[in-house]
Amino acid sequence: MVHTSSTDHIAAIYRFCAQSMQYPDPSWLTNDYFSSLYGLLDALGGDNEKDNLKSTLASAKDYLEDLQVEHTRLFINGMPHVVAPPYGSVYLEKSLQGKYAEDVLVYYRSQGYALSENADLPDNLTHQLEFLSFLAEDKNQKAEEEFLSRFFLPWYTTFSKLVKKESQHPFYHVIISIIDFFTKEEKEYGVQLNEA
């Protein structure tokens, strides 16, 4: 995909956020990835966050394992218990695969999208961000706003608070703050189309 417009840039940011919530793996946690992340933090004025993250990663004995342990603890199974499963139904219905997951899937379909074969559950955070990325790419501002307000923010707000409170590694604090930045204020400011 060739990004030319502002919405394409937003699409890229959504996809980047989605990628960042995947299980930490050397296939994507590359030097390119980190330099892109640091570039984004620079642009957002997150100098302190960048420095903190950089020094944590640099001082780690095995930074990848640290991230994997933290991802497992926060999002899969962890001590004292999984902090924040990244599925909307968990916050809205205290269960995976609640009615909410079905509603999200129906919404994807209503916009001409479906889950890929190896996808996670429909209400997974990564998939919701990927879907938002597609909507931005389609310049479907109405659907993007509707999806954010009807489906995404009602659970993400709680999720985000939990992760920020419980996270023991600056990486997830940073990523969640970036997702906050690009989704939470959406309602207030609206999707910005390229005015040029």
Add this chain to the structure above:
Amino acid sequence: MAFNLTRRKFLQSASLAAVALPLSKAVASESGIKRSPHESKGSLKEETVVGGICEMCFWRCQLVGKKRDDRLVKIEGNPKSVDNGSSICARGNAGIKLLYDPDRLKYPLKNVGERGNPKWKRISWKEALDECGGKLKAVQDKYGSQSISVFPHGSTAKYPMHFFERTVGTPNVSEASFFQCRGIRDTAYLATIGKAPGEKVDMPNAKVIFLLGGHFGENVHVSHVKSYIKGLQNGAKLVVVDPRYSASAAKSDIWVQIKPGTDTAFLLAIMNYLIKNKKHAEDFIDEYGDGFEEFAAGIKEWTLEKAAKECDVPVAQIKEVADLLAANAPSVSIHPGRHVSWYGNDFQRQRSLACLTGVLGAYYVKGGWVPAIGPKVGKTSWEHKEHEEEHNLNLNSDEELIYPYTPPGTPTELIRDAALTGKPYPIKGCVIWGQNPIQTIPGQEKMKKVLKQMDFVMCVDVMPTDVTMWADILLPEVSYLERYDYIKTGTQWDFAEEHQQYISARMPLAAPMFERKDQVYITNEIAIRMGYEKDIPVKSVEEMVDKNLKVAGLSLAQLKKEEGIHIREGKNPYNIPEDFEVVFYNEDLEDDGFPGVPTYIPVEQPPAGFARLLYGRVPVHTFNRTQNNVWLNKAMPSNPVWLNDELAGKMGLADGDEVGFINQEGVKSRTTTIVKTTPGIRKDSVYMGHGYGSANPLMSVGVNAGVDDTSLITKITVDPETGAHGMRNNFVKFIKDGKVIDIPSAA
């Protein structure tokens, strides 16, 4: 963290493009969402899926699932079932909440922290299996196959258990269902009638139903409860022997509020009274009995008066029960029980129950003990290989069995003692599959020490139960709603109805989520890594089920066509086999150094200030495996402790007071529960539901909810004939607001 600009400003800034372009390059091309412009719009497809078999408990009711797209939304009984029919219990309904429990294990995990205080890291299946196979092989190479111990439970655990037992060749397998549950019953009946009894009493057609500790209604197995209720509807009298006013006691005609541990004395007195008064089934005993005279002579000391004193029950009541049984014999259901590992004198009690059934002539008759004749299916698994007997921990130095009447496997204590002493050989590998030995086996601290000294511990489970905290590698298994495996066979439960047999095989009602795998895949992959590839009996669990169904002329495809259940003509179960006999006096037992005639062995009584801790089932939980289920937790979030109301008054306790416990060895409960005051419990005992108070914070619903009774069962008694545990020989005082309160009845 808050960034120092607004989103609006940022998106308008010139830096957006400069930032976004590299971002897009750092992103993988694959995505979980794809464009699908022709996707059907609107609501999702609804369908009914057949072939489910429940495993919220081991009774395994037949199910159908209601689905919307891939999402299972409701579980119901299979209307074609002649077993549970369209009924399922609260736990069966709540299976959905297990399936979709956010706390469930999802991916293979590696413990990069320490055992008991784990730090989990998600790893790939390849890495997990390499680790399991490699580490178990290393244990085997260093110490021998016998050094691997296995703690299995449930239908998925059979296949791996057979691999380790039959192919790898370790005898050190301890199944909780035997050594902490029903094994004593099975071997006691085997020593009396040559068969394990199951719960095969013809209650619908009985004139009297006799329950010793059975508490149906709190203990719910759907078709069994139906059969019990049908018997009561048909006019059966109900005798319930229980220190507590259980749900069954509440329906009883006679409630015998017996002193715990004295049941055998009670049974011996009934039998002695019946024989002395010629109320026994003389013709039946003449034809099928063996050693009756020795038996009659051996129990003659047990007068009603003697038993009344021992059991703290009125003479008249024992006589009333005996007369009621005799008057209605042989149509009496003497229930063999199920969880019978109570006091460490249990083999003798179970022998007594089997003998009482014989004294009344109540085998293979309407209303008596009647084994249904079910259909045959295959039992595909790992083949038995030749293994030396020398590593059997159950053999003494003279090569005689220490516990001659042990159920299959090795008694748990023998395995644990070998692990802790290294004698006669070390136990250094541990495979835990569906069992939670921390909350199942008495002596938690001992179990922890056993696990700590292992070279390698692996657990396979659906939930992060307490024992999983001690694993090095933790593997996520598909649940019963997501897999093929178990073949359930049987007959209609009321033998007065047309005789029918059924065959059903478990089929998934929902696709497995995340990276959960089934037992055949996991076991085979470990087997390959341990060098046993050529011994693998089946490539997939579907192949295993199909092979087993083929024996009955069926297949999974055929079963699907038949709504998940194949029904065929059945057989009359009442014909007594020609070679059937009831061994009242068992010479072999005597040769082995045990009483040949059922014998009462008194148990220790509570010391001053303590009461005996009794535990049992609640209708919405199955042991500890359901404790994290959000619906079931809501239905019964805690396990109140039953305390005699008069005592409560003296102790200054009232309903709803929050209390903890301290046992006779000074072990305190980690958590508290509430008091339920009632006249329905003896003064020498307190009671609580089993399966509460998980210590694992990964169980976010069940953690610290109520009190874990097993944590207070620190004194370990072992049944001398079987090596199985006795779990009701521990005593407690209460703790309220940090103060220990004596229980005055025993003072």
